[in-house]
Amino acid sequence: MNYAVLWVRDFSLNALRRGDPALAGKAVALIEGDGRRARVVELSPEVTGVTPGLTAPLAMARCPGILLRQRDPVAESEANRLLLAAAFTLSPRVEFTGPGWVSVDLQGAQAGRTEAQMRCCAAELAVAGLPACIGAAATPHLASCAARCADPVLVVRDGVEFLRPLPLAFAEPTPGQAVVLQGWGIRTLGELTALPKAEIGQRLGTDGVLLWERAAGETTRPLRLTQPAKSFVAEWTYEPPIEAMEPLLFRLRRFAECVALELRAEGLVAEKLTLTLLLEDATDYRRELRLPEPGADVDGWMRVFQAHLETVRTAGRVVGARLAATPCRPARKQGGLFDTGLRDPAAFWENLARVAALVGEGRVGTPVVRDTHRPDAVVLEKPAETVPLPAQPSVHASRGLVLRRFRPPWPARVQLADMRPFRLESRLVCGEVRAVQGPWRSSGEWWKPEGWAVETWQVELAEGGLYQLACTAEGWCVEGELD
Numbered sequence: 001m002n003y004a005v006l007w008v009r010d011f012s013l014n015a016l017r018r019g020d021p022a023l024a025g026k027a028v029a030l031i032e033g034d035g036r037r038a039r040v041v042e043l044s045p046e047v048t049g050v051t052p053g054l055t056a057p058l059a060m061a062r063c064p065g066i067l068l069r070q071r072d073p074v075a076e077s078e079a080n081r082l083l084l085a086a087a088f089t090l091s092p093r094v095e096f097t098g099p100g101w102v103s104v105d106l107q108g109a110q111a112g113r114t115e116a117q118m119r120c121c122a123a124e125l126a127v128a129g130l131p132a133c134i135g136a137a138a139t140p141h142l143a144s145c146a147a148r149c150a151d152p153v154l155v156v157r158d159g160v161e162f163l164r165p166l167p168l169a170f171a172e173p174t175p176g177q178a179v180v181l182q183g184w185g186i187r188t189l190g191e192l193t194a195l196p197k198a199e200i201g202q203r204l205g206t207d208g209v210l211l212w213e214r215a216a217g218e219t220t221r222p223l224r225l226t227q228p229a230k231s232f233v234a235e236w237t238y239e240p241p242i243e244a245m246e247p248l249l250f251r252l253r254r255f256a257e258c259v260a261l262e263l264r265a266e267g268l269v270a271e272k273l274t275l276t277l278l279l280e281d282a283t284d285y286r287r288e289l290r291l292p293e294p295g296a297d298v299d300g301w302m303r304v305f306q307a308h309l310e311t312v313r314t315a316g317r318v319v320g321a322r323l324a325a326t327p328c329r330p331a332r333k334q335g336g337l338f339d340t341g342l343r344d345p346a347a348f349w350e351n352l353a354r355v356a357a358l359v360g361e362g363r364v365g366t367p368v369v370r371d372t373h374r375p376d377a378v379v380l381e382k383p384a385e386t387v388p389l390p391a392q393p394s395v396h397a398s399r400g401l402v403l404r405r406f407r408p409p410w411p412a413r414v415q416l417a418d419m420r421p422f423r424l425e426s427r428l429v430c431g432e433v434r435a436v437q438g439p440w441r442s443s444g445e446w447w448k449p450e451g452w453a454v455e456t457w458q459v460e461l462a463e464g465g466l467y468q469l470a471c472t473a474e475g476w477c478v479e480g481e482l483d
Contacts, residue, residue, distance in 0.1 A: 001136040001155055004104040006087055007147040008132050011100025012071045013042040015079035018129035021250050028067045031056050079130055082258045086121050088228050088265030095223035103140050105223055115155055122152040128257040139220040145170050159217040164190030171215040189215040229262040232325040241280050241317035245309055253302055259325050260296040269294045271328040278320035285314055294328050307354040373444050374452055401482040409477035421459055426478050431461040
C-alpha cells in the first residue's frame with residue numbers, strides 16, 4: 001500500500017453534531033435551501049423513513065421529532081483541521097483533497113506498523129466525534145474506493161479483485177456516460193472492464209478511456225501536499241454568551257483534541273497551556289497553566305482545566321475562548337533497575353494540579369535549598385518522578401542543638417535592655433529572657449532591590465524553652481525552637 005485516504009461519511013452532518021452536544025443521539029437531518037423547497041442531503045443513523053432528496057416538510061411528516069439543521073462552516077472548518085491533524089500522524093506528506101477527504105502518501109512506511117497506526121487513528125477520531133473510514137491501496141483513487149467500503153479500516157492488496165463487484169458509481173461516470181452504460185446493461189466496474197478499452201474509446205471517446213482506467217484501478221496522480229500546522233492555537237466564539245462551565249468544557253475538549261493531534265504529528269508535546277476567556281464587557285481572563293508533566297494527553301489536560309475553572313469567577317458572561325499550547329520535545333529517560341517510581345503517576349499529577357489550582361501555581365512542589373547564604377532560603381520545584389535512594393549516614397555524628405524552624409516564623413515583640421533581648425512576647429511564647437547568645441549578623445544580595453540583612457539571637461526563657469529570634473527590616477520574629 002502506497003497511499004491512504006481518510007474519509008468521513010456525511011461529513012457536514014457529523015461536523016455539526018460534533019460541535020453541538022444537544023444533537024447527540026437525536027434524529028438529525030441536514031438540509032439545503034430555504035422554506036418548503038429545502039431538501040434533505042444528509043441523515044443521522046437515528047432517522048427512519050427518510051431518504052436524501054426529500055423535502056423538509058415531507059421528512060418531518062415521515063419522521064416525527066426529526067431535527068432539521070443547516071450547514072455550519074465553522075464546525076466544518078474545525079472538523080477538517082482535526083482530520084488533517086490525524087492524517088499527519090501517519091505521514092508528513094498529506095493532501096487536503098476536499099471537505100471530509102484527506103489523502104496520505106505512505107511510500108516507504110512499514111505496512112504492518114502503518115495498518116496498526118491507521119486503526120488507532122480511526123479510533124481516536126471516533127472518540128473525538130468524527131467517525132472516519134480509512135482505506136489504503138496502491139493508488140490514491142483505489143485508496144479512496146477502499147475508504148468508501150471500509151469499516152473503519154480496509155487495506156486493498158489486490159485492486160482488480162476489489163474493484164470488480166463495486167457499483168459503476170465508484171468510477172464517477174458523467175450523467176451521459178451513466179445513461180449509455182445503463183443501456184448496455186453495465187452495472188458494476190467488473191462488467192465495464194470486461195469490455196476492451198479500445199472499443200470503449202471508439203464509442204465514448206477519450207473520457208470513456210479515462211472512465212475505463214478508473215474502473216480498472218489504473219489511474220494515478222501526484223498529491224498536492226499541505227503544510228502541517230506551525231502554531232498550536234484554537235479559537236472559538238459563543239452565540240449567545242454562556243454562563244455555565246459545561247458548554248465551555250465541551251468545546252474546550254473538542255479543540256484540545258485537535259491541538260493534541262497536531263502536536264503529536266510533529267513529534268512534540270505541550271509544556272504549558274494558555275487559556276483566554278473573552279468576556280462580553282470587552283475584557284478577558286487569561287491564565288497560563290503549566291502542566292505537571294509535558295505531554296499531549298487530552299484527558300490530563302481536561303482534568304487541569306476543570307480543576308482550575310472550578311475556582312474561576314468572571315465579571316461577565318463568556319463570548320469566546322482561545323487555547324494555545326507551548327510545544328516542547330518529549331523527555332527521553334531510561335529508568336534504573338532499582339528506581340522506585342510513582343505507583344499511579346496520572347493520579348499523582350492530577351491531584352497535584354488540583355492543589356495548585358486551589359492554592360496557586362507557585363505554592364506546590366518539593367522544597368529545594370537555594371544557592372545562597374540567606375537563612376532558610378528555599379524554592380519549590382517540580383517533584384521527582386522517582387523516589388531517590390536514602391542518603392548515606394554521615395561518618396561523624398551531628399553534635400549540638402537541633403533547630404526546628406517555624407514556617408512561617410512567628411511575629412514577635414522583643415524588649416531590649418543594653419541592646420540585648422530582655423523580654424519576648426509572641427502569640428504562643430511569652431516570658432522573661434534568662435540567658436542570651438548573639439547577635440550573629442549576616443546580609444547579602446545588596447546589589448538587588450530585594451537585598452537582605454538579618455540579626456540572629458538565641459535566647460532561653462525564665463519559664464523554660466530555647467528559641468531562636470531574628471531581627472530584620474520588617475521587625476522581630478521567632479524563627480524556631482532549639483531542642
